[in-house]
Amino acid sequence: xxxxxxxxxxxxxxxxxxxxxxxxxxxxxxxxxxxxxxxxxxxxxxxxxxxxxxxxxxxxxxxxxxxxxxxxxxxxxxxxxxxxxxxxxxxxxxxxxxxxxxxxxxxxxxxxxxxxxxxxxxxxxxxxxxxxxxxxxxxxxxxxxxxxxxxxxxxxxxxxxxxxxxxxxxxxxxxxxxxxxx
Numbered sequence: 001x002x003x004x005x006x007x008x009x010x011x012x013x014x015x016x017x018x019x020x021x022x023x024x025x026x027x028x029x030x031x032x033x034x035x036x037x038x039x040x041x042x043x044x045x046x047x048x049x050x051x052x053x054x055x056x057x058x059x060x061x062x063x064x065x066x067x068x069x070x071x072x073x074x075x076x077x078x079x080x081x082x083x084x085x086x087x088x089x090x091x092x093x094x095x096x097x098x099x100x101x102x103x104x105x106x107x108x109x110x111x112x113x114x115x116x117x118x119x120x121x122x123x124x125x126x127x128x129x130x131x132x133x134x135x136x137x138x139x140x141x142x143x144x145x146x147x148x149x150x151x152x153x154x155x156x157x158x159x160x161x162x163x164x165x166x167x168x169x170x171x172x173x174x175x176x177x178x179x180x181x182x
Contacts, residue, residue: 017101024052135171
């Protein structure tokens, strides 16, 4: 029987970018957008606050766009300061490149394993699904899900008791499956 686990965000991740006012490397997205009109052109920024000094930084979302080029639904969500849109835009690679930042997901996600009666079986198949692109070490997920240390998980991988079609070393942010043999 296939077990389904989910990696779910619990809050917005921290933005890793240098604050222009102090030496801090961490910003917190405020969830608010600033839409500025210059004649028929719009600029849109996502506002972020420095975690050290509280200074506001602007992360560019759209630059010099005509109103007609922006989907009406998107414009409504920007004006409403939609928190779901904030999460989507923070994970957008183009926004990250344009603003030169990365995301720090420490303490911003949880692992939902569902049931806990899977430990009595000899072979356990697990499908891990990511609700967002959260880079996590598979060994940490396996350890958290089964209550094992990372060293124990590494030993099980070396012995061939944990197998997967994907590489289990490094970090993953996409769905994968693995099998645990006891």
